[in-house]
Amino acid sequence: SQKIEQNSEALNIQEGKTATLTCNYTNYSPAYLQWYRQDPGRGPVFLLLIRENEKEKRKERLKVTFDTTLKQSLFHITASQPADSATYLCALLIYNQGGKLIFGQGTELSVKP
Amino acid sequence: GAGVSQSPRYKVTKRGQDVALRCDPISGHVSLYWYRQALGQGPEFLTYFNYEAQQDKSGLPNDRFSAERPEGSISTLTIQRTEQRDSAMYRCASSLKASGPTGELFFGEGSRLTVL
Numbered sequence: 001s002q003k004i005e006q007n008s009e010a011l012n013i014q015e016g017k018t019a020t021l022t023c024n025y026t027n028y029s030p031a032y033l034q035w036y037r038q039d040p041g042r043g044p045v046f047l048l049l050i051r052e053n054e055k056e057k058r059k060e061r062l063k064v065t066f067d068t069t070l071k072q073s074l075f076h077i078t079a080s081q082p083a084d085s086a087t088y089l090c091a092l093l094i095y096n097q098g099g100k101l102i103f104g105q106g107t108e109l110s111v112k113p
Numbered sequence: 114g115a116g117v118s119q120s121p122r123y124k125v126t127k128r129g130q131d132v133a134l135r136c137d138p139i140s141g142h143v144s145l146y147w148y149r150q151a152l153g154q155g156p157e158f159l160t161y162f163n164y165e166a167q168q169d170k171s172g173l174p175n176d177r178f179s180a181e182r183p184e185g186s187i188s189t190l191t192i193q194r195t196e197q198r199d200s201a202m203y204r205c206a207s208s209l210k211a212s213g214p215t216g217e218l219f220f221g222e223g224s225r226l227t228v229l
Contacts, residue, residue, distance in 0.1 A: 006155075032216065043117075043204055043220030044156065089155050093216055099144055099208075100169050101218060103155035 003027070004104040006090060012110045013080055021075040021107045023090035028102075030092035033066055033073050038087045038106065047088075048075075080111045115139075117221035119205050125227045126195055134190045134224045138207030145188050146206045146218060147180055156204055162188065163211040195228045202226075 036044035148156035158172040164185040182188040206218040
């Protein structure tokens with residue numbers, strides 16, 4: 001079956017360290033992959049998009065990699081801050097399923113001062 | 114509007130009643146998505162529209178669920194004969210393009226449905 005998996009355990013790190021979150025998928029051929037941030041009680045907010053022919057994308061302290069051979073994306077937050085604490089969701093757009101965007105279950109990140 | 118607007122924000126209903134959840138997307142956005150989100154889980158795809166055409170409804174759990182977007186703007190998700198298992202946060206999102214290169218979704222604040 002088709003599946004998207006993110007770190008199920010919450011990630012706790014110290015302020016200033018780099019947070020690395022993982023998104024693995026099986027049986028999909030995504031056109032591109034997106035990362036969203038979700039704060040408690042709020043809707044997800046778009047952060048970054050990376051296409052299938054791109055290896056890496058950066059935006060300020062954020063970096064995303066996309067390995068279509070491993071079927072994996074890594075999401076990095078460098079110099080993390082307590083304000084980065086949130087749930088992070090990866091989402092895949094599948095070519096052969098039109099514009100359907102499928103989300104993973106999310107990983108909760110907690111950055112301690 | 115400035116953002117995606119959903120109403121009602123909270124809905125409590127009795128089992129067996131019908132409910133209608135409304136989504137007003139960002140003006141000019143072509144695509145509109147409905148998701149359902151359980152606590153601690155990611156959004157679960159229900160259905161989506163490009164303009165007024167429903168492109169994919171494969172995520173609708175059963176035939177009690179339906180959605181429409183008759184004029185390509187506001188959308189309504191209707192749940193008939195509600196059951197307790199339908200209790201969840203229902204989220205709407207819109208996108209400027211139809212499956213375009215950006216594909217960024219803008220989410221509303223959701224409608225929390227509780228079925229007693």
